[in-house]
Amino acid sequence: MGPETLLPNGIAHYLLGGLLIGAGTVVIYGATGITAGASTFLESTLSYVSGLPRFQQFRFTATRDWRVVFTLGIVLGGALYGLAFGEFGWTTDVQWWRLLGGGVLVGIGTRVGKGCTSGHGVCGVGSLSEASLLNVSVFVSIAVGTALTVQALGVSP
Incomplete structure (x- = not known):
């Protein structure tokens, strides 16, 4: 690639x-x-x-x-x-219920992780916050793993 x-x-x-x-x-x-x-x-x-x-x-x-x-x-x-x-x-073919479910999971994750992508990913990593570095490494790893799993299973929008 x-x-x-x-x-x-x-x-x-x-x-x-x-x-x-x-x-x-x-x-x-x-x-x-x-x-x-x-x-x-x-x-x-x-x-x-x-x-x-x-x-x-x-x-x-x-x-x-x-x-x-x-x-x-x-x-x-x-x-x-x-x-x-x-x-x-609208720029996606993903069904509304999948977007809603993903949004709910992201919302729960932001509360559990004490922050979101903009807080941890932009500001926290930029300031070398250990909590942010850990959070970002976890959510990026899970996102990549999920994307690869979904692709391997042949799931489409």
Whole structure:
């Protein structure tokens, strides 16, 4: 498998995307002192509508406003890219229930692992956090193993 197979659209998209993600994490950390992970978004958002003590913790209520703006920025960034380059629409043949199931498992994993790909994979690995290095090595290994198993079994979307 050559580079043209691994990166069929060339390297520029990935390089620019990585630079923008890195710059975004630096801006958020510099402005708030908080790692730019997205997994706390659910709890902080639920703090608006739920009176349960779990969601009313200071760490959720104190950061919920900027986390909503951060998450809306992720969606808006994708929409602006779509407008600029005409790339809109559903881009997978995977059934909705598989996406939902995968999303639920990822959501549980982010809580068990105390963070998500953006928190551990971008910020944690970048700061050489031992917990993040372990988390990332585990979830990447499981993802690769799952992909290879699914491929070997001939499962398709």
